[in-house]
Amino acid sequence: MIKAYWQSIKASKLYLFSFAFLVFLILLSLFAPLFPFSPTATHVNETWQAPSLSHWFGTDDLGRDYFIRVIYGGRVSLIVGFSAMLASTFIGSLVGIVSGYFGGWLDNLLMRLVEILSSIPWLVLVIVLSVFLRPGLTTIIIVIGCFSWMGISRLIRAETMAIKNRDFVRYSEFIGEKKSRIMIRHILPNILPILIVAATNAISNAIMTESALSFLGMGIQQPMSSWGSLLQNAQSSLQRAPYMAILPGIFVLLTIYSINNLSELFKSHLQREV
Incomplete structure (x- = not known):
């Protein structure tokens, strides 16, 4: 199946672009510390510079290189996406398998x-948690990861x-x-393809949620930046420096598109196998 999946990626320019973009973005985020710029270094004599050879994405109101800020912002967004995905996938698959396998009162309770x-609005949940937890990277991962597993649990159930x-399950019983051995050894491997599709969707949903919350000022806080916080900071300078909103917006758009694109391709291959 993996070989057929890779062949499908190579056969389509859109899928190949999605794959190449995600690989490029991940490598760029991993090697961001090697760039000779600091995302927090200010240069008051270089404020509001348009994109140029010396500053590929221009500079912001404090003279900070916007390219490196977008790269570090992507790094934070990807960390949130993958970390929240791992948390939500683990909780959702655990609840779904236990609920679906045992049934009865335990299924009803879960x-x-x-x-x-699922009925609690996201905004209310974030506001309540912000009272007890300091806004930042850890908090946003906890909020998204620990309260976005419900859809996965229903699917796995x-x-x-x-x-x-x-x-084969009845024989094992x-x-x-x-x-516990039946659930881990027999049920989990058979739901793994579905779980992979759900996990990839969880990554894109987590990145979108983080961007939305940071845009509203309830996510990543200064001096750390994410694509959402960069969009939030760019609101006041849309006329003077529209690139400050366009560039992180493009990265969010292409990242979500690429992840969803490859996820749909995997889902179509999975349906053919079934």
């Missing part, structure tokens, strides 16, 4: 919990309920295997 958490009635 699904009611899912419904309650449905898949688990279908798989637990198959012969018949010979007396532990339920």
Whole structure:
């Protein structure tokens, strides 16, 4: 399946662009500290400079190089996306497998919990948590990761309920295997492709959520920057320096598009296999 997936990527310019862009973005974020610029270094004599050879993305109101700020902002957004994805995927898959496999009162209890958490507006949740937690990278990962797993849990629960009635699971129960071993060894590998699709969608959703919250001033705080916080800071300078909003906006757009594009391709391959 992996070979066929890679062949599909190479056969389409759009998929190849999505793959190449994500690889380029990840490498750029990893090697950002090697650039000879600091994202927080100010130069008052170089403020509001337009994009040029010396400053590829121009400079901001404090004379900071905007290219390196966008790169470091992408680094933070990717960290949030991957970290929140790992948290939400782990919690969602755990709840979904346990709920779908055991059923009964435990299933009802966990699904009611899912419904309650799903009904809480994001903005209210962030405001409440900001009272107890200091706004920043850790807080935004906790908020997104620990309160965005509900959709994954429903999906994994449905898949688990279908798989637990198959012969190999029933045979494992018949010979007396532990339920934890059955869930890990037999059910989890069979829902892994679906879980991968859900995880990739979780990354793009986490990046979008972080960008939205930082844009509203409830996410990443200065001096650290993310694409959302850069968009928020650019509001006051749209007429003087429109590039300050356009550039991080393009990066957000292309990142979400590329992730969703490759996720849909994987999903289509998965459906063919089934």
